[in-house]
Amino acid sequence: MLEPDINQEIYGLPEYLSALNSTWLNESATLFRRRYFENGSHAGFILYMTDAAQNESYIDDLREALQKSKGPGNFKNLMVYAPGGKKDGMQILPISEVAAKDDFWNIKNVTRDDQLSAHRVPAQLMGIIPNNTGGLGDVEKAATVFAYNEIEPLQERMKELNDWLGVEVIRFKPYVLA
Numbered sequence: 001m002l003e004p005d006i007n008q009e010i011y012g013l014p015e016y017l018s019a020l021n022s023t024w025l026n027e028s029a030t031l032f033r034r035r036y037f038e039n040g041s042h043a044g045f046i047l048y049m050t051d052a053a054q055n056e057s058y059i060d061d062l063r064e065a066l067q068k069s070k071g072p073g074n075f076k077n078l079m080v081y082a083p084g085g086k087k088d089g090m091q092i093l094p095i096s097e098v099a100a101k102d103d104f105w106n107i108k109n110v111t112r113d114d115q116l117s118a119h120r121v122p123a124q125l126m127g128i129i130p131n132n133t134g135g136l137g138d139v140e141k142a143a144t145v146f147a148y149n150e151i152e153p154l155q156e157r158m159k160e161l162n163d164w165l166g167v168e169v170i171r172f173k174p175y176v177l178a
Contacts (some may be wrong), residue, residue, distance in 0.1 A: 019118030026111035033104050063073050140177055147175040 030154070049059070116123055124136040125143060136142070155172045162168045 019115045022111040022114035022118075026108060029104055029107040029111070056059070118135050120146075122146050143177060151175060 041079075112128075116126065118130070122136070122142040124139045125129075125146060128136070130136045152175065158170055158174075161170055
């Protein structure tokens, strides 16, 4: 029943091991998105001030307020004070706000597909909604192929326990679509 693992011999090597990086990336994308919405400053910004007429105490107060406005793990804001003037004495420059929004769904979809592939379960049997208008195909055919290619071999591996014990303790009914 166990997959061989040279590092330990109790549990064996899990078949889903190849999907762990995708799972962690999916989690990171979700945490990033949560922080994006909870933080208020979203993906962060650079406050760029070039107007030399600003009062130094005002600059210090503004810098301190920006530093205190973020929680642990949230996005950073940066203040740059460069007296000497340039057009537009004060600018707020967003940092990759649009790209952060667009990549989220792509990461979620790709990592979901990686996880489904690792577990070898057809998407339509897991209740996944198709992204295209063509759908995911015939559910009954997918279920039959899944049972034949995945479930029955797994059941046969589990029945090896019967041979090991010398008595039938595991039995399966034939797979029938209801």
